[in-house]
Amino acid sequence: MACIQKQAVLPGQPDVTATETGNTMKQTEARDLSAIRGWLMLILLGVISFSVSCWLSVSTWTLQAADNRSSIAGMLLGEGRLALSGHFYELADEYFHGGLEHQTKEAFRDSLFQKAAGEISPRRHIHLSGAETSEIIPWLRLATMMNPSNVTIYLDTAYWLSSESGRPDLAEQVLLEAQVRNPSSYKVQLERGRLFLQEKRIKDAKQAFNAGLALWPGEDKPDTFEAKDDKASLLIYRALIHEAEEERQEAITCLKGILNLFPERTSIKDRIKTLEEGKEPSLLASQVWSDMLKKDVQTKSGDRCKHPGEE
Amino acid sequence: MDPAIEVKDLSVVFSSGNKEFTALDGLNLSIPCGQVFGFLGPNGAGKTTTMHVLLGFISATRGEARIFGTDVRESIARRRIGYLSEHPDTYRFLTGRELLTMAGRLFLIGRRQLASRIDEILPLVGIGEAANRKIATYSRGMMQRICLAQALINDPDLVILDEPTGGLDPIGRMDIRKIIADLKARGKTVFFSSHELSEVELVCDHLAILSKGRLVAQGPASKIIPPGESLEKYFMKVVNNP
């Protein structure tokens, strides 16, 4: 069999192949260098993004009350952050239900796909409790980062931290952040007052309720039931504190303020009458506010399971 | 013994919307084993279309084509074929050796046999140490050589080369001629198309000339060209006056 050997370079002829090979080697080296540069850039980008994320999580605490539009989330995402905030808030609710979405009306109930999906990703109605509820807090944290002006998320977070997670100290910090972000919100002050009362910090509670009353109705309409009910709560807590401090006239003034909002509340009328007559009410002020705080917690717990549109 | 290539009344019609284009019209060819067969024609004559039919890339509209007696539509017909395309390109992320290994595995060649076959082929096509480098670093000529190597990896009985010397320098063209001569010496059949008529004259036993999808001339190279005429002149004559 004849073998074909590579032709030798003739004298005087340039070794074209060798030159070509040399050029391609240089091209290869250049490509390798650019690949290494690419990797270094990628690693640098990773380090920068990690550092930015750490800075973001710390700096959210130190941001002063400012226009929400100046937040980084607002600058990066615009109004999309509101949708994200809502999504994270729903995820927190989903986590409370052990990862299960609210059941709604559905077609194809008996289809194989629905049955298989139900088996692979179970659908049971459960509620987390105790320390388990701490798992919903990250989603609430993300929701507040996306939309710091949504007071409801802060209030829910404070509720979970103070009640189920047993961390009233963290709840206080959350409400402090809420106050910084939403300085004109009376609801934050109401919740702070309730928290301080639970902690038996009467002086702080008094200040909080006074602030709430001063800020009411804030951006809400004053003639809605929710706004009037919140004001009534502020007034009743404030009245009870006045009573505990033997300031009867001030207590009566606050209670009369409630009657202006809800004239039909006979229990308020009775208490006013008792105070005006100089008698001791059958239930002491501290007993009343303890019962009210327990009822508030129960109401909130009950509200967890109201699923609008659920079958 | 079956001819290496047998084409009977082969026609290929391409249709695009309402328009039809006849790429091949009633082609008849029979190429016995062991020949070096030159397939000539101007651009658009149907040379590559013929090769694509033989390789099973496209289906004929009419007629039949066989390779060593097997219908070209069956994949086993390609077991004994090696093919180098008109503009050779291959996987640039592979090294030369990896490419040949891949090509050999597609022919189900065993690992040991494949390794020795690769060692045999690389010097044949003039690729030495470069076989261990990525093909992306190869020059045009080296690319052509490694593509030719992968066409020969299975020691094919029929080698189909589409413009094998296109874009090569004189040294490269001489190497290709020597490879074709070596294949012929080993009894292989070479079926190739080229525009380099001088190259064709040097290596071919037989040739055929295609024009506008039809065979206008066919026969032994020494007899088909009238005495005193060059292949180039003859080519121009038959193509312009079929």
Next chain:
Amino acid sequence: MTRILTIASTVWMEIIRKKDVYVLLILLGTLLMALVSLNVFGLGGTVKYVKDLGLLMALIFSWILGVNISSRELPSEEAQGTVFPLLAKPITRAELICGKWLGTWSIASAATLLFYILITGVVQFKGGTFNLAALLQAFILHSLTLGIICIIAIAFSTRMNQDASAAMAYVVTGTAFFVVPRIPELMAQATGFSANVLFLLYNLLPHFEVFDMRKRLVHDFGPASWKMVLIVACYGVLISLVFFLAAWLAYRNKRFSRGNLM
């Protein structure tokens, strides 16, 4: 089978040398570290959100990887002209499609395995764990999802260029991921034409929700029954075969252009 494995190994070499997977792995690692560093109002011990977001990112990255690498295989062969010397060998077009699918699916699954290992490491760093049996089941079903995604992208790429086939694959698989699971809810209120459209989509598109075990993993529900996993796996294989058949029918008589060479 040897030819299919040979084609698949070529796909492996291409993708590993192009470093797509490494980029996604580094990105996933960076995002996980960012998650871990999230200050959750000073509360420690929370790990489910890391699991949740980590698994979601693994799903999204593997989805992107599967579509991107699968949609470019066949079109790039044609564009570069490498399809001709490839099909000049005794390999059928069905074997070529199979080999390409096997290569892209296996590498997407291997990348997913790396993602899972990384996420497990980060979760353990945070003090959490995964149920191993559930994790194994989740990986198996995730891998089957990728198999379907890859063959869908390859099916489109038999007749479209890389960009078009990737776009179509994203639309189809994206609809399967995000819309199909919500169709039962939408159908409860839909009427007329929209109900018919929803009905068609529900029955024609793949149901990726039956492969999604993330909730089980995140909320520690434990493993699903192996019988159901097997049924879902059979469904995955069946869907893949349907799309494979479509790809083969589209590809078997395809006339190749001479790509970028002309």
